[in-house]
Amino acid sequence: MTVRPLDLVRAAIRRMQGYVPGEQPQDKRYIKLNSNENPYPPSPRVTAALRRAIGDDLRLYPDPLADRLRDQAAAVYGLTREQILVGNGSDELLTMLMRTFVGAGDRVAYPVPTYSLYDALVAMQEGEAVRIPFPADFSLPPQLADTDAKLIFLCHPHAPSGTLPPLSTVETIAQRTRGILVIDEAYIDFAHETALPLLHKYPHVILLRSFSKSFSLAGLRIGLAFAHPSLIQELLKVKDSYNVNRLSLIAASAALEDYAWMRRNVDKIRATRGRLTQALRELGYFVYDSQANFVLARKQGINQQPIYRGLKERGILVRYFSSPELYDCLRITVGTDEQIDQLLASLKQLIS
Secondary structure, eight states: OOOOGGGGSOHHHHHSOOOOOOOOOSSSOSEEOSSOOOSSOOOHHHHHHHHHHOSGGGGSOOOTTOHHHHHHHHHHHTOOGGGEEEESHHHHHHHHHHHHHOOTTOEEEEEESOOTHHHHHHHHTTOEEEEEEOOTTOOOOGGGGGSOOSEEEEESSOTTTOOOOOHHHHHHHHHHOSSEEEEEOTTGGGSSOOSHHHHTTOTTEEEEEESSSTTSOGGGOOEEEEOOHHHHHHHHHHSOTTOSOHHHHHHHHHHHHTHHHHHHHHHHHHHHHHHHHHHHHHTTOEEOOOOSSEEEEEOTTOOOHHHHHHHHHTTEEOBOOOSTTTTTEEEEEOOOHHHHHHHHHHHHHHHO
């Protein structure tokens, strides 16, 4: 009998659409404003620590619990070690949450459009995605709490709009929901407030953090989950044995030791974000008030794919989404002032 390997793939996997990351060109000729990477380098302490770490110890497994990093993060964020879990980027932590809480048919709710990885993760678990449309201003839909979902995901600040709902609105969701509320704070260091206080009030709230954006460590894949110790213990059961490599743990520790370096870079990005927002508005775009390291620029009803392509031909990458909700938008990462000057000059040429 002939075996057809594809017939052995789970039906849920064959049906699903995989997540498509932002374009990662292999040459250096592009100005990359499409993946929300930090345009500034990580702290010199990070590179120095990595150089010291490259030696015989690489033959050894890393600390499976990352206790040194957990203790450092606990000191920085006012938590305990038992409230923190370290992941191979916050994406792995999202996967662990799905493994822990979602079985076949369980509901997972989130407002859309949002981070499309959520869709893929729900499909992998054969859960039911409850996709609540955002209103036009990207304010938080109150009916999110009424979905009877095992998990609710909130990007905070939201991606791709960069908007940040009032903390009181997020707390209302936390008070009303009977499921786990996951607040994904990948971009929170660029914002004016965090949902961290809710962690101390509501045991069903989980916060996620990333070293990819504000700490300039996207290439090393480090994320943190903050939660009640009882939930952390359950998440540890589904964690891969040695999920974060030695060098990433060392880099993250060094980055936390130089927290001021990160804050200086964030301040520069926030200043450039304001200048970029104003310039795009002068070019006729509607730009949402962003609290992230990117902006979402909209020309109502005008497809932005030609602009995206024109920028790419000029060596500038931004993010274009072909979905019906976002086809008239460009998401633009906040780069250096020089990069933004080049972007704006090219945009003016294309628009004229």
